[in-house]
Amino acid sequence: MKGEINMQKLLKILRKNARLSAEEIAVMVGSTAAEVEAQIKELERSGVIRGYSAVIDDTAFDDDSVLALIELKVTPQSQSGFDEIAATIASYDQVESVRLMSGGYDILVSVTGKNIRDISQFVNQRLAAIDAVQSTTTHFVLKSYKENGIIKSDSEKDERGMVL
Amino acid sequence: MDYDKLLSREVVSLKPSGIRRFFDIAAEMDDVISLGVGEPDFKTPWVVRKKAIDILEKGRTNYTANAGLVELRKAICEYLDKSIHTRYDPKKEVVVTVGGSEAIDLVIRALVNPGDEVLVVEPAFVCYEPLVRVAGGVPVIIETKEEDEFRLTAEELRAKITDKTKLLFLPFPNNPTGAIMRREDLEAIAEVLRGTDIIVASDEIYSELTYSGKHVSIAEIEGMRERTVVINGFSKSYAMTGWRLGFAAGPEPVIKQMLKLHQYQIMCAPSVSQFAAVDALRYCDDDVAAMRDEYNMRRRLVVDGFNKLGLDCFTPQGAFYVFPCIRSTGMTSEEFCEKLVYSKKVAVVPGNAFGECGEGFVRVSYAYSIAHLKEALLRIGEFLEELRNG
Numbered sequence: 001m002k003g004e005i006n007m008q009k010l011l012k013i014l015r016k017n018a019r020l021s022a023e024e025i026a027v028m029v030g031s032t033a034a035e036v037e038a039q040i041k042e043l044e045r046s047g048v049i050r051g052y053s054a055v056i057d058d059t060a061f062d063d064d065s066v067l068a069l070i071e072l073k074v075t076p077q078s079q080s081g082f083d084e085i086a087a088t089i090a091s092y093d094q095v096e097s098v099r100l101m102s103g104g105y106d107i108l109v110s111v112t113g114k115n116i117r118d119i120s121q122f123v124n125q126r127l128a129a130i131d132a133v134q135s136t137t138t139h140f141v142l143k144s145y146k147e148n149g150i151i152k153s154d155s156e157k158d159e160r161g162m163v164l
Numbered sequence: 165m166d167y168d169k170l171l172s173r174e175v176v177s178l179k180p181s182g183i184r185r186f187f188d189i190a191a192e193m194d195d196v197i198s199l200g201v202g203e204p205d206f207k208t209p210w211v212v213r214k215k216a217i218d219i220l221e222k223g224r225t226n227y228t229a230n231a232g233l234v235e236l237r238k239a240i241c242e243y244l245d246k247s248i249h250t251r252y253d254p255k256k257e258v259v260v261t262v263g264g265s266e267a268i269d270l271v272i273r274a275l276v277n278p279g280d281e282v283l284v285v286e287p288a289f290v291c292y293e294p295l296v297r298v299a300g301g302v303p304v305i306i307e308t309k310e311e312d313e314f315r316l317t318a319e320e321l322r323a324k325i326t327d328k329t330k331l332l333f334l335p336f337p338n339n340p341t342g343a344i345m346r347r348e349d350l351e352a353i354a355e356v357l358r359g360t361d362i363i364v365a366s367d368e369i370y371s372e373l374t375y376s377g378k379h380v381s382i383a384e385i386e387g388m389r390e391r392t393v394v395i396n397g398f399s400k401s402y403a404m405t406g407w408r409l410g411f412a413a414g415p416e417p418v419i420k421q422m423l424k425l426h427q428y429q430i431m432c433a434p435s436v437s438q439f440a441a442v443d444a445l446r447y448c449d450d451d452v453a454a455m456r457d458e459y460n461m462r463r464r465l466v467v468d469g470f471n472k473l474g475l476d477c478f479t480p481q482g483a484f485y486v487f488p489c490i491r492s493t494g495m496t497s498e499e500f501c502e503k504l505v506y507s508k509k510v511a512v513v514p515g516n517a518f519g520e521c522g523e524g525f526v527r528v529s530y531a532y533s534i535a536h537l538k539e540a541l542l543r544i545g546e547f548l549e550e551l552r553n554g
Contacts, residue, residue, distance in 0.1 A: 009457075013461070016534070017534055017535060020534070024465060024538075027464050027465050027468040028461035028462075028464050028465050028534075029461065029464075030464060158198070158205070160198075160201040160203055160205070161187075161191070161201070162187045162190060162191065162198065162200035162201060162511065162513065
């Protein structure tokens with residue numbers, strides 16, 4: 001039965017909870033497990049879904065870890081523009097995200113490190129060392145309130161009472 | 165002081181909701197996974213909250229007209245025209261109330277003389293019967309049955325009508341069963357009522373939460389507008405329970421008397437809520453649709469979950485409750501709920517809280533996140549497993 005599953009809807013479900021089984025999702029959207037599986041496979045194959053990961057609050061188990069956002073001004077390359085340099089930066093393990101930006105700088109990199117020294121070493125040795133990088137501005141994150149659409153504080157309690 | 169002598173006999177004799185005791189148990193336990201709430205888990209759409217903030221900043225916190233802001237009454241009439249294809253005059257045929265609950269009380273007191281019979285469809289929200297009693301009316305219960313998908317049938321209705329029948333409460337989409345009335349069901353009911361002097365109070369508070377086609381009101385069935393008071397509000401559709409805002413729309417002679425009572429007891433509904441509600445009606449169709457979509461996914465998951473656990477669960481088409489049958493466990497509704505909360509810390513509401521015919525069922529709210537619902541279903545599964553293994 002049941003035809004095409006709405007892709008937006010499927011992605012919305014997975015974005016919130018990627019651990020639901022195909023059966024569960026099928027029940028929720030009124031489809032079959034086989035169709036849901038096929039649709040997810042297709043989204044994976046076409047590169048819409050790039051992977052599945054846990055949303056981890058690093059500070060919950062490692063108080064010292066540090067997240068930094070680093071702005072880079074970069075000289076674009078004649079052939080590849082910013083792409084090649086961005087790809088190089090993206091290949092480093094400690095880098096969480098690399099984004100080309102509009103505005104006062106070109107590339108925004110987010111990096112996690114064991115401590116501040118760890119990050120400053122990374123900026124010095126890895127980023128500043130790239131010829132095309134003209135300057136770097138490093139912002140250390142003091143506190144994170146929401147990541148990947150998930151609010152991190154535990155203070156959002158359900159205050160609704162039992163009501164008929 | 166002998167308070168027993170002092171207090172109103174009628175009020176004292178009202179069933180103290182036996183359920184209170186159970187709620188207290190659940191409230192005092194730590195880490196209870198509740199499936200007991202009767203309100204949305206969504207926040208009121210931001211535009212509505214923002215409007216209230218603006219109104220507060222401007223200090224527009226006076227009384228409004230007794231019947232409600234004209235602007236809001238107009239918006240309500242437009243909404244009714246659009247949603248249930250029924251026209252009302254904003255000046256004479258609408259009153260804005262403190263929640264749907266006030267509208268229920270008003271319609272009873274505007275119509276009921278001592279001894280008049282009021283038909284109450286059960287299982288249903290708990291307020292109808294006591295309010296009828298306090299007003300001197302005689303509640304006559306019509307029980308709906310699972311084999312009818314908890315719909316009111318023309319036969320059951322006809323069997324309960326006497327020459328004293330004044331009013332029929334029609335609570336669909338239904339809390340706690342999630343049942344709805346389709347157009348053909350309403351046609352059959354209308355056939356019985358046309359030509360009588362019975363008024364229908366159609367409590368449509370869950371009207372925006374229907375999952376198989378659009379909600380149909382009995383007011384839009386031929387010949388019924390003149391004998392129907394439509395009760396609705398903002399609590400469920402716009403996630404605005406705490407704003408306390410509802411309304412009634414109906415024929416002028418009835419609304420006029422309701423307004424008189426409203427004027428004496430309430431003055432007017434909260435003005436900040438009223439201003440905000442105008443924007444809810446104007447700008448929040450998409451929010452309502454998104455919430456409905458989310459509820460629908462949960463509904464399917466929870467119905468499927470209960471059926472897989474072996475608790476038969478009829479597929480509700482409205483509201484945000486499922487009403488599984490627990491008779492297979494050999495327990496009463498209250499036993500089931502009490503044991504479940506003690507052994508697995510999951511709270512659901514005994515079906516008999518909604519009328520005697522709710523016995524053998526429990527009400528489960530799915531106004532919770534998917535993760536929360538899955539955890540609760542898991543625990544209920546463990547509970548049933550342990551029961552089976554003695």
